[in-house]
Amino acid sequence: MKRAFIFPGQGSQSVGMGKALAETFPQAKAVFDEVDEALSQKLSAIMWEGPADELTLTANTQPALMAVSLAMVRVLEAEAGLDLGRDAAFVAGHSLGEYSALAAAGSLTIADTARLLRIRGNAMQEAVPVGQGAMAALLGLEYDAALEVARAAAQGEVCDAANDNGGAQVVVSGHKSAVERAVAIAQEKGAKRAVMLAVSAPFHCALMQPAADAMREALARVTVHAPVVPVVANVEAAPIGDPDAIRDALVRQVTGTVRWRESVAYMASQGVEAFYEVGSGKVLTGLVKRIAAGASATALGAPDDVTAFKASLQG
Template sequence: MTRAFVFPGQGSQAVGMGRELAEAFEVARLTFEEVDDALNQRLSRLMFEGPDADLTLTENAQPALMAVSVAVVRVLKDQGKLDLRKHATFVAGHSLGEYSALCAAGSFSLADAARLLKLRGQSMQKAVPVGQGAMAALLGAELEQAQAIAADAAEGQICSVANDNSSGQVVISGHAEAIDRAIVLAAERGLKRSVRLPVSAPFHCPLMQPAADAMAQALANITILPPDVPVVANVTATAVSDPSQVRSLLVQQVTGMVRWRESVQYMKAQGVDTLVELGAGKVLAGLAKRIDKELTATSVGSPADVEAFLKTL
């Protein structure tokens, strides 16, 4: 078995996430307290109790999802002596999940990862006035088809592919009017369904440049260590270990496309046969099966999941 550990992105959050872990494992509870202290915010209470509207806010969802992922990693290390160098070939994360992956692999301290993601969420929200940007999922589209639709719908505005998640699931992002035009074009070109996503900003497109600038400034002042195992970066879909390259790619990631389908294919081509999703939800495990049916994928987010996974080490 050759594993890669993968870490979920925004959309996987849900009220109650991490609560069972904190109740079952002291190391998880201490992880959440460490994040609370770093942010000077009771984020853990929001994670455990809601309300959902506050948890879904980008500036809260991003550090919260990272906190759950890192708590799972720390529990596995504490309970089963998980050793990334021994038990994983790569780590990778979807959008904000790349920060979770880097923290899990020792590149970032937990406090730095939490503060960076808080800033990232705030900066992405502020980059575009509410209502001016939008995102939509083009269901049934392949990447090249989605790129053509986005280009034709732009008409001088921004409209580009934000996430290449899997075959048949591509997300576009940009000016709201351009996204609406793209949805009409997609229907005219035979796509089975296109839906606007309930997001507060147009992520992973050039409209996010102010957020990229903010992250460049913040990351310049953060210590980044070489990860314990290579990280497969969103914007290149290839492995990276050099801290200066990690820093640069995280800045590019804010405006760049999340090449998740290619990232998974890259790991498979390097011999990975099992993806283990660590954290909230099961989104990435589901995508793995759509990307390559030969891959085994599992999600570890609850005490029961932890117990089952430890038996495979």
């Protein structure tokens, strides 16, 4: 059976995430310690004890979610015998989750990934003054229809398709007034729901260009290895493996659309039957079930999940 391992993005965080893993498995504790050291911050304390508003700061959320995902990967390697190079056909991640996927596949060290995500989080937050940008979810419109809504709403401002999540769920991002127009137009076009999202910045749109520039500089300073398993990139919805191509994709990802629907569909078209969401939450598990009919999707985030996964790997 072909498997893919997928890694969650922003929105999957919750206070307490990863704590049980750290208390149960020394391999997980070591990852959280490594991230704390790389950032010169006790990020693990914020993850496990809160406060929630501090965890949801973009600069904290991004490395924190990566830490949980990589802690789980290390536990699966130690306890279940997981070898991504052998056991995975592909890895992929949603937005910041792409960094987790690359770290899991050996392209980036955990310490470098934590530092990159800290830079990314700060740069994305600072790219647009608070209050000027917004994001909205358009539910019940397919991607092409949502794209038309975004174009109609722009009216000289920025309104881009940020996330094509599948299951007729598209997120638009840009200037606040343009995104508000998109919500109204989407409702006129028959969207089931169109709602503004409680986000701190307009991610994955042209307004993020300053953050893309910051990531180009940051990525030039780190070593990127070829991954041990093909990484399906958000902006390509196809696998990449060359280190320069990886850097380029990560830079373009900041302003580009997260092509999640196409990424999952691609992996399914290549014979992937089982998707495993590694880390906090079950958001991607739900999306996969709507995109890849007939494929299984399982979330791996808690100590109890390790035993079940080990049985499935051996079976």
